Amino acid sequence: MTKVLIHEVGPRDGLQIEKATVPTETKIAWIEKILESGVDVVQLGSFVNPERVPQMADTEQLFRYFASAERKPSKTALSGLVLNEKGLDRGLGCGVDYVCMGVSASDTHSRKNTGMSTEEALSRIVPMALRAGAAGARVQVSVMSAFGCGFEGPVAFDRVMRIVGRYVEAGLKMISLADTAGHANPAQVEELFTKLRTLAPDVLYACHFHDTYGLGLANAFAAYRVGVESFESAVAGLGGCPFTAVTGGNIATEDLVHMFARMNVRRDVELDPLIDAAKQAEQFLGRPLPGRIHVTGPVPEHELVTV
Amino acid sequence: MTKVLIHEVGPRDGLQIEKATVPTETKIAWIEKILESGVDVVQLGSFVNPERVPQMADTEQLFRYFASAERKPSKTALSGLVLNEKGLDRGLGCGVDYVCMGVSASDTHSRKNTGMSTEEALSRIVPMALRAGAAGARVQVSVMSAFGCGFEGPVAFDRVMRIVGRYVEAGLKMISLADTAGHANPAQVEELFTKLRTLAPDVLYACHFHDTYGLGLANAFAAYRVGVESFESAVAGLGGCPFTAVTGGNIATEDLVHMFARMNVRRDVELDPLIDAAKQAEQFLGRPLPGRIHVTGPVPEHELVTV
Numbered sequence: 001m002t003k004v005l006i007h008e009v010g011p012r013d014g015l016q017i018e019k020a021t022v023p024t025e026t027k028i029a030w031i032e033k034i035l036e037s038g039v040d041v042v043q044l045g046s047f048v049n050p051e052r053v054p055q056m057a058d059t060e061q062l063f064r065y066f067a068s069a070e071r072k073p074s075k076t077a078l079s080g081l082v083l084n085e086k087g088l089d090r091g092l093g094c095g096v097d098y099v100c101m102g103v104s105a106s107d108t109h110s111r112k113n114t115g116m117s118t119e120e121a122l123s124r125i126v127p128m129a130l131r132a133g134a135a136g137a138r139v140q141v142s143v144m145s146a147f148g149c150g151f152e153g154p155v156a157f158d159r160v161m162r163i164v165g166r167y168v169e170a171g172l173k174m175i176s177l178a179d180t181a182g183h184a185n186p187a188q189v190e191e192l193f194t195k196l197r198t199l200a201p202d203v204l205y206a207c208h209f210h211d212t213y214g215l216g217l218a219n220a221f222a223a224y225r226v227g228v229e230s231f232e233s234a235v236a237g238l239g240g241c242p243f244t245a246v247t248g249g250n251i252a253t254e255d256l257v258h259m260f261a262r263m264n265v266r267r268d269v270e271l272d273p274l275i276d277a278a279k280q281a282e283q284f285l286g287r288p289l290p291g292r293i294h295v296t297g298p299v300p301e302h303e304l305v306t307v
Numbered sequence: 308m309t310k311v312l313i314h315e316v317g318p319r320d321g322l323q324i325e326k327a328t329v330p331t332e333t334k335i336a337w338i339e340k341i342l343e344s345g346v347d348v349v350q351l352g353s354f355v356n357p358e359r360v361p362q363m364a365d366t367e368q369l370f371r372y373f374a375s376a377e378r379k380p381s382k383t384a385l386s387g388l389v390l391n392e393k394g395l396d397r398g399l400g401c402g403v404d405y406v407c408m409g410v411s412a413s414d415t416h417s418r419k420n421t422g423m424s425t426e427e428a429l430s431r432i433v434p435m436a437l438r439a440g441a442a443g444a445r446v447q448v449s450v451m452s453a454f455g456c457g458f459e460g461p462v463a464f465d466r467v468m469r470i471v472g473r474y475v476e477a478g479l480k481m482i483s484l485a486d487t488a489g490h491a492n493p494a495q496v497e498e499l500f501t502k503l504r505t506l507a508p509d510v511l512y513a514c515h516f517h518d519t520y521g522l523g524l525a526n527a528f529a530a531y532r533v534g535v536e537s538f539e540s541a542v543a544g545l546g547g548c549p550f551t552a553v554t555g556g557n558i559a560t561e562d563l564v565h566m567f568a569r570m571n572v573r574r575d576v577e578l579d580p581l582i583d584a585a586k587q588a589e590q591f592l593g594r595p596l597p598g599r600i601h602v603t604g605p606v607p608e609h610e611l612v613t614v
Contacts, residue, residue, distance in 0.1 A: 148610060153607070153610050154610070183569075183610055185566060185569035185570045186525075186528045186566075186570065187528075187570040187571070187572070188569075188570070212603065213562075213565060213566075213569075213599060213600065213603060213606070214524060214559075214562045214565075214566075214598075214599035214600070215524060215566060215569070217521060217522060217524070217525045218493075218524045218525040218527075218528045218566065220525075221493045221494075221525045221528065221529065222528065225532075248603075252521075255520075255521045258520060258521075259492060259493075259520075259522060259525065262490075262492035262495075262520075262522070263492045263493065263494040263495070264494070265494070291521075292520060292521035293520065293521070296519065296520060299520070300460075303455060303460050303461070303490055
């Protein structure tokens, strides 16, 4: 049984595109429910300019709340996304010990997202990642638009590999590939991660899929099959990137956890709190959300046996 | 590039559970749209007792219409499902040359469906299949509930293998495994078809997945990866019970065709008519249906390139 890690990104990637700001107390109750499931990492927010993304303005507050000595979860790490030096300062300042950051493999997407080319963004991100590591944090670096770009279409493998190569050279060993636009297909996922594993074997690979075209779980399965160890998802299939063309939500955490439970890969992440959290999100956002298992309900235990 | 076959079962498996009977003229216009796509097989209906399933009462009429000399599609075979000797007589009587039939690997499901145990059902189906073959038809035999049963839970591999063994002994070489309840997971799909291929190699294997828990495309990808050649699906993800929270529709044909197009496995099945057909189905059934691509729209050609 290969161990897989579940990284819940709903409070960040799920909410950042929502127009209506979710009150901090609502977020806290929701994140508490998510934590009950025992997922491995929860991304509480993003240290982005609060004027640009008001939804993320309470990220420090959430970290101070959940990372406090009396509340710090025993099973779950708390991650935060940083986009620049200032965000990293803010993150380290409130005790974030799991820092995520990345660059886009698509120049167009990179420029729209950050005003910088991929190369320029990389030359800033690598030193930031090293600084975060030197400060004692675990660091995950990512390649956005790794499987295709809403603006450019296909993204050449060499562009992805150049970024991964730079990360590995710098000693960064937790690397996530993000399908920002939801263009990935499972054959491509297998091929891309297989090539990366050959060229850069000593890495903990993570994946981040959006379900724009309904291929999210097929892509996650393909990634699992070729040894990807960490899976980013958002309860209820929340999300979408505000700075790219057409996207769907993230893969739904409860659907991913259900798949791995059925596959007998991992059964210690609890579905019920994730289902409750998905329903909470439907309530505070006021609309049905795309995940499946929070609608079908938890699966009878007697079904959970594989051949 | 491995060739895969697409077998549209919407007019049968998609409609058979619908309470409101779809008028024959509506079905004809809909099936004509589906045929425009160039899928390999369309299942027009089921030769079941019309008093029991009024929705299928026009199956002969549909065959006489579409199999007529002037209308017979050049690219697409027309299949029909038969459940018993009488149904086979009716099918052969109206010129069906692609006959589907099957038994359930779950005794409970078999008894509820047919009043017979798996063994009794098998002892009737095998001679029927041979008679259909002797009459010149192509014959596909299936194993229902092959991946799990809504009543019994897990179904032992030996039960599936015994049925497949009997089919193969009888010289039947087109064999479909159906995930009737939607319990399959992709690891199980890989394992089951891999074992079957070892024990009964000289078979064209087909698969039939329901998307109850959102794993339909992941299962289809897993089946493809281990050499399954034929894929049954229904436009718009029709099927299952529309009156419960648990949506157990078939995998959506347009989503499956889109996946194979993105994977560069097959691009000659046209998405646009399938999207139109899915929208037609939403109109004549009067509710949104679960497929994805008929909502997102066709994919820009420039995205359709794999690594």
